[in-house]
Structure formats: structure tokens, C-alpha cells
Amino acid sequence: MLATETHRETPGGMSSAEWGERTDHRRRLKTSDRLLIERATRGFEVLQGKWKVHLIVAMARGIHRPSRLYACLPGISKKVMTDCLRGLERDGLVTRQIYAQVPVRVEYSLTPLGWTITDAIVALSEWSKHHSGDVTRARSEYGLRGMETDE
Numbered sequence: 001m002l003a004t005e006t007h008r009e010t011p012g013g014m015s016s017a018e019w020g021e022r023t024d025h026r027r028r029l030k031t032s033d034r035l036l037i038e039r040a041t042r043g044f045e046v047l048q049g050k051w052k053v054h055l056i057v058a059m060a061r062g063i064h065r066p067s068r069l070y071a072c073l074p075g076i077s078k079k080v081m082t083d084c085l086r087g088l089e090r091d092g093l094v095t096r097q098i099y100a101q102v103p104v105r106v107e108y109s110l111t112p113l114g115w116t117i118t119d120a121i122v123a124l125s126e127w128s129k130h131h132s133g134d135v136t137r138a139r140s141e142y143g144l145r146g147m148e149t150d151e
Helices: 016-027 031-047 052-060 066-071 078-090 112-150
Strands: 094-099 105-110
Touching: 031 052, 031 112, 052 066, 052 078, 052 094, 052 105, 052 112, 066 078, 066 105, 078 094, 105 112
Parallel strands: none
Antiparallel strands: 094 105
16 A cells, blocks of 8 residues: 555455445346346337337238228338338347339238237236336325425
């Protein structure tokens, strides 16, 4: 230790560097937790956007033509719908089939990978059904606590 450094006592007689290493290790998430978070984040990224879940559910219910998809999603623009469908196609969740007819017919459908994500959407919907009231209450209580501190 340099003469200018001060030695701070830590629990167990460890140097502050040893203590810092030990507490940093305790603060880090386990590798399995980090992997869980990374995987969940990648899953959410696939569904990111206002309309992707809507489109997946509509296709799972048998709606495949762009005009019918557009009609069942009030508020979506054709450009946004096309961009979302292309993103889902890029990620391997949707395929686009073009039929050589006059006029040309296009249909979108879920791939086997796309069908697997419907289970996650249903699970999240079930969670919301059972817990959305709890979340609403917590948000309301949080808002009331915020007003109390402002007074």
C-alpha cells in the first residue's frame, strides 16, 4: 500500500479491493438468469410493435389475404401493415405466397415457427386476464403516493 492510501477496515478484515470484488460478485446475476433475460428480450423484440401480435392472431384465426387483414385491424395503415408483415416474414414467423392469377393473389400464413409463438401470446394473455386488476391497483396506489409527496 502506498503511503498516501488509506486503509479502510472492512468486515472480516478483508482489504477494500477484496470486499469490492466479493460484493460485485454478489450483485451480478447468475449466468442462467442473464440468459433467461437475453432470451426473453429477443422474444419480445420479435413481437415489438403495436400490430405484430394482432397480425399473428388474425392469421392464426384463418385470415390470410392482405385486404382481410387490413379490414380486421382498424387504425392500421397499409404501409405499417406491410412493414409489420415483412418484419414477421424476415424473422421467419410468416410466409408470403404469391399466386400467378389475374389479378395477382397474395396470402400470408404462419410458419411452424410462427405457430410456436402463439403459445407465448396465449400465456401472456392468460397472465393479463388474472393479473391486470392487480397491475391497475398498483398503478393507482403508486399515483396516489406520488401526489402525497408533492403536497
